[in-house]
Amino acid sequence: MTVIPSYHTASFYHNGNIPSVTVNGKVWRNVQFDGTETRGSIFGLEEGTAYTLTYNGGSVSFTTLTVPERPLRTLPSNGIITESGLYENGEISGRDYGLRIQASGVTVRGFSIHDVTRSGILIENGVSDIVIEDCDIYNFGPSAFQSGSDAGIASDGSAVSRVLIQNNLIHDPNGGATSWLDGHPGGTIGIQMQNPGGRIVIRYNEIYSTYPHYFRDGMRGGVNFSNEGFPGPDSDIYGNKVSQVWDDAIEVEGGGKNVRVWENYITKTFTFVACAPVAIGPLYVVRNVFDESQQYDQPDSDTYRRGPAIKAGEGNGIGRGRAFFLHNVTLQRPPEPGKSVSLGARGGIYGNGGVVYNHVSRGNIWQAETTSRNVFTRASDGSNSYDFDVLAGRLGDVPAGSEANGEIRNTYLPITIDFDGHRGTFTPETTREVEDVGFGTTPGVTGEMVFGVRAEVVVPPICTIQARSRKSRVRIDWTSENAETVLLNGEPVEPSGFRMFPLGFATYTISAANSGGASSASVTVRGRMEE
Numbered sequence: 001m002t003v004i005p006s007y008h009t010a011s012f013y014h015n016g017n018i019p020s021v022t023v024n025g026k027v028w029r030n031v032q033f034d035g036t037e038t039r040g041s042i043f044g045l046e047e048g049t050a051y052t053l054t055y056n057g058g059s060v061s062f063t064t065l066t067v068p069e070r071p072l073r074t075l076p077s078n079g080i081i082t083e084s085g086l087y088e089n090g091e092i093s094g095r096d097y098g099l100r101i102q103a104s105g106v107t108v109r110g111f112s113i114h115d116v117t118r119s120g121i122l123i124e125n126g127v128s129d130i131v132i133e134d135c136d137i138y139n140f141g142p143s144a145f146q147s148g149s150d151a152g153i154a155s156d157g158s159a160v161s162r163v164l165i166q167n168n169l170i171h172d173p174n175g176g177a178t179s180w181l182d183g184h185p186g187g188t189i190g191i192q193m194q195n196p197g198g199r200i201v202i203r204y205n206e207i208y209s210t211y212p213h214y215f216r217d218g219m220r221g222g223v224n225f226s227n228e229g230f231p232g233p234d235s236d237i238y239g240n241k242v243s244q245v246w247d248d249a250i251e252v253e254g255g256g257k258n259v260r261v262w263e264n265y266i267t268k269t270f271t272f273v274a275c276a277p278v279a280i281g282p283l284y285v286v287r288n289v290f291d292e293s294q295q296y297d298q299p300d301s302d303t304y305r306r307g308p309a310i311k312a313g314e315g316n317g318i319g320r321g322r323a324f325f326l327h328n329v330t331l332q333r334p335p336e337p338g339k340s341v342s343l344g345a346r347g348g349i350y351g352n353g354g355v356v357y358n359h360v361s362r363g364n365i366w367q368a369e370t371t372s373r374n375v376f377t378r379a380s381d382g383s384n385s386y387d388f389d390v391l392a393g394r395l396g397d398v399p400a401g402s403e404a405n406g407e408i409r410n411t412y413l414p415i416t417i418d419f420d421g422h423r424g425t426f427t428p429e430t431t432r433e434v435e436d437v438g439f440g441t442t443p444g445v446t447g448e449m450v451f452g453v454r455a456e457v458v459v460p461p462i463c464t465i466q467a468r469s470r471k472s473r474v475r476i477d478w479t480s481e482n483a484e485t486v487l488l489n490g491e492p493v494e495p496s497g498f499r500m501f502p503l504g505f506a507t508y509t510i511s512a513a514n515s516g517g518a519s520s521a522s523v524t525v526r527g528r529m530e531e
Contacts, residue, residue, distance in 0.1 A: 001055060003062040004234045004258075006201060007047045007164075010062060011234045011258035014038040014055065021055045028438040030360075032282040032322040041258050041284055043438065067131060067164065070107050075099075081106055097122045098140070107131040114139040119150045119192075120170070125157025128197075136169045141188040143174045149216075151192035152207070158228065161197030167453045168205045176209065177216035177246045179297035180270065180305075185216045185246040193221040195254075198232030202240065206452040209244040212297070218242035218269070220251035225316040227279045229254010238262045241422070241452035246295075248274035248311065253353075256283035256321055265424060265451040267291035270307035272345065276353020277319025278312075285310065285323070287445050289426060290330045292343045293369075302339045306346040306369045313353030313378060320357040320383070325349060326437065327363045329426055329444045332392070332412050342369050342412070347393060351378025361386040363434035365444035368393030371410045376402075388434035390443050407432055415444075422454040460517030465510040467523045473500050474525050476508045483512035 004011040012021060018038045020029040023045075031040035045051065048066040052059055073085035079092060084105030091112045092098045098113035098120045104127045113120040113135060120137035123130055132153060141150040152170030155163070170190045177187035190207035193200065207218045219237065221230025230252060231237065242249040242264065249269040252259050256278035263286070266272045272290040275283055293306040309330045314320060332344040348366030349359060356379040366375045366389055374396030376386060386402040392409045395402060407430070416427040426445045433441040461483035468475045479496040480486050486493050488510050493499075501508075504525070511520040 001053070001058060001060045003053055003060055004199070005045075005062045005064045006199070006234065006236055007065045007203075008043070008045050008238070009236055009260055010042045010045060010051075010053075010064065012040055012042065012053060018055050018057070021053050023051050023053050026438065030282070030284070030324050030326070030437040039258060039282055041260055041282070043260070043262065043286065068107070068129075070105065081108075092116070098137070100124060101127060101130060104128045104130070107133070108135065110134045111136075113137045116140045117142060117174070119154040120152045121154070123153075123155035123160055123163065123193075125155075126159045128160065128162045130160075130163045131166075132164070132168065133166045134168065138169070138172045139174055141173045141175055145175045145212075146178045146182070146186045147175060148187065149189060149192060151189040153191045154189075155193040155196055158195040158197055160193065161232070162199045163193075163196070163201070165191065165200075165202045166204050169453060170205060170207045172209050173213055173215065176213035179214070179246045179295065181296045181298065187216045189217050189220055190215050190242070190245075191219040193230055193232075195221060195223060195226075195228045196230065196232040198234050200231040200235040202231070202237045204239045204453055204455040206241045207243070207245075208241070211244075214244045214246050216245070217247050217251050218245045218249040218266075220248065222254070224251075224253035225277060225318050227255045227318075229256070229279070231259060233257040233259070236260045236262070238264060239451060239455040240264045242266045243268040245269040246297075247271065250274070252283065253277065255280045256323065257281060260284045260286070261288065262286040263288065263449055263451075265289045265291070265449070268294060270295045271311045271352075272307070272309045274311040274353075275323060276311050276313040277315050278321040278323045278358075279318045281321025281323060281358070283321065283323040284326070285328060286326045286439060287449070288328045289424065289445055289449065290328065290345055292333065293345045300339075301336045301343065302341045306344070308347050308350035308352060309345040309366065310349040311352045312349050312356045312359060313351040314357055315354045319354065322358045322360065324437070325359065325361045325364055326439050327444055329365045329415070329428070330367045331415065332367045332369070344369060347373055347377070347396070348375040348391070349379065350376070354378070355381065356384060357381050358383045359385075362388050362437060363439065363441075363443040364389045365413055365415070365428055366391050366393070367412055371412070388432075388443065390428070390430055390432060405435070422452050423448065423450045425449075461512035461514050461519055463510050463512040463519055463521050465508060465521045465523050467508065467525050469503055469525075470500070472503050474503050475500055476523070478510040478521075480510070480512040482514055482516075484514040485512070487511045
């Protein structure tokens with residue numbers, strides 16, 4: 001048994017057939033056996049933590065990753081990094097590439113990169129152990145639309161591996177892509193990595209733009225119809241917010257060997273997750289939220305055509321690795337005023353890339369743009385397994401007996417949405433339970449999810465205080481939100497409440513704090529006040 005840990009997940013490989021593994025008492029059954037090797041992934045781990053994986057025949061210990069600390073270096077004036085270390089906090093503009101990384105063991109942090117004619121940051125072939133974080137990258141790439149394949153962050157070779165891209169803003173390219181109305185979109189991309197070597201982690205980023213400067217794809221690479229592709233084995237894409245894309249928001253096509261796409265929020269794109277093909281597997285698409293879809297650059301929302309939540313299928317004889325789709329939600333916002341078609345995905349898992357093989361769907365809420373539309377297409381092969389989902393739409397082309405334990409509706413499932421652009425609470429109104437393969441037994445995304453650069457940011461607390469006199473005494477009332485500790489004049493108190501004090505000149509201060517910051521509010525009592 002071999003375990004390859006990441007930050008919040010881990011891959012495992014075993015020579016032989018095992019039905020499941022156990023970590024911290026939790027059983028994971030979402031595995032793939034190809035006749036020789038069992039492969040699979042574990043989710044829900046904490047960074048920098050030791051674990052033991054047990055299986056039928058033994059156990060193995062492993063520790064999840066932490067972000068490395070590196071010595072501070074001075075950035076060369078030409079922006080070409082040839083020495084390992086930490087480079088941080090600068091503004092770069094007026095050149096072709098903003099930064100070029102030519103050394104391994106490099107951290108780039110806190111740069112504002114804009115008005116460059118090629119990619120914002122280029123990771124050159126042959127380097128590894130790279131961290132790119134907290135950067136703001138905009139106005140990059142060629143000014144012509146439908147031109148080139150530059151990206152906010154790019155890499156250019158298969159020898160690039162062990163890369164962490166986190167907490168970056170990538171937005172508003174100089175040119176951009178045109179929609180499918182003018183043929184297949186081409187042009188600028190958010191993150192582009194060509195056949196990376198694997199162990200790529202892309203988390204807590206925001207990729208967005210303003211009309212008409214949309215992206216071709218949010219994240220992609222190549223070569224698609226191969227055992228390689230993007231993002232390479234043992235990789236994670238999670239906690240990102242991706243929007244304003246004319247083709248695929250997240251394109252994970254190629255090998256798909258222990259590739260995990262989870263807890264992302266995607267809107268205003270054609271296809272949400274493209275995985276045609278999955279050549280090796282297993283691929284995991286878990287707990288993502290898919291919102292609005294648009295294929296054509298047209299003002300009429302009834303005619304601009306939607307894309308599927310998942311683009312799947314074998315291509316060029318490649319694509320029979322296993323893919324798991326677990327606990328995802330396709331939202332269907334109501335039509336625009338005077339229109340008749342909902343704004344979400346055309347359907348669930350579509351064989352746009354060819355015939356679908358070896359796909360497993362459990363606990364998802366798949367809702368088509370109209371309930372007369374198929375949720376699944378080109379998936380009648382018996383290697384597919386669709387069950388325990390909630391569907392709004394027609395079942396479509398699937399094996400006999402599919403969704404025997406599912407729910408097929410002719411109306412949309414009521415879903416409470418509380419979303420402010422970064423933080424969303426999605427509560428499906430269903431009590432249906434699903435088969436547990438390690439992700440619980442409630443269908444769809446439930447509870448709070450946070451996306452984009454604020455995903456790891458704790459919102460600082462807020463607090464209020466007021467005073468009211470009561471004859472010879474004064475009442476001090478206070479409230480706080482998001483607080484871990486609350487003090488009244490230095491003494492610990494409950495998050496909200498009141499105290500009575502003798503009436504007289506005094507100042508009362510409430511202070512609240514959490515790991516994201518602190519706040520305080522004061523009131524001064526000088527004498528009798530209105531009750």
